[in-house]
Amino acid sequence: MTELASTQPCPVCASPTRALGVKQGGFSARAFMLRQCQACAFAYVANPLENYAEIYDEKYYRGQGPDAMLDYLGELEHPATTVRQYEWRGIQDIVHSLVPLTPHTKWLDYGCGNGGLVRHVRAASAAQIEGFEEGWIADQARGHGIPILTRDELAARAGTYDVVSAIEVIEHIPDPVAALRMIRTLLKPGGLLFLTTGNAEPYRNKLLGWSYVIPEIHVSFFEPDTLARALTLAGFRPELRGAMPGYNDVLRFKILKNLGARSTSFVERRLPWPLLCYAADKRYRVTAHPIGWAV
């Protein structure tokens, strides 16, 4: 068994991987084994939970699960005051800097959670956007009139999208290349995949100490070169664009979320955001990840 584990191939590039160590779940009483590829640096939870319906339940989306910082219901019910609006605005600006947003632009937000980005983009741009999500949160979003596709509806739209976004999605998926290949089938040739996920590179030799490693839910960890390789394998041309217009708003949301702030306020609006975002990105390098163009 030990022998088998020591030769486990990398889920991205199939090269040999090595054990990084064990991380105790903070929410479940379970030990998770982390491994890393010696060729592409992909790091992953080798024994992930797979009972998705139980993990991503109502409690999870209410912030009563492994990620206590989540406030999906609050964001759905209070879009004008949630700090999440900075992320929505930032993502729209980033995508708009790469692709024209016209009435003919078809955009899918894959793994859209509560559909907040979908609702924001529908109100603030001309693009046609819809979301894909499953489970309890998808029904909540539909209840607010947000168009959330089922898996069958999504399959029927293969090859029709100009843009797919996947915001903090890929780290939840144990086979990320398969997920990227599936997303590739949804796009037109030349279409854009914009995704966000944590950057493992600043934590290269201390991955177990990275707060992003919440092993019940986050199971796949990428450095920018690793993500570029995965994108290439899935039929994308990766491109490094760095800090695009809008990224400061995405960073602003991340900083506020990690501070535990849920609503915008007079106080936070007075903070020197360009400086704070510069400092945060210098440390966490979230803007270093590539985007993907469907080949």
Ligand SMILES: [Zn+2]
């Ligand atoms: Zn690898």
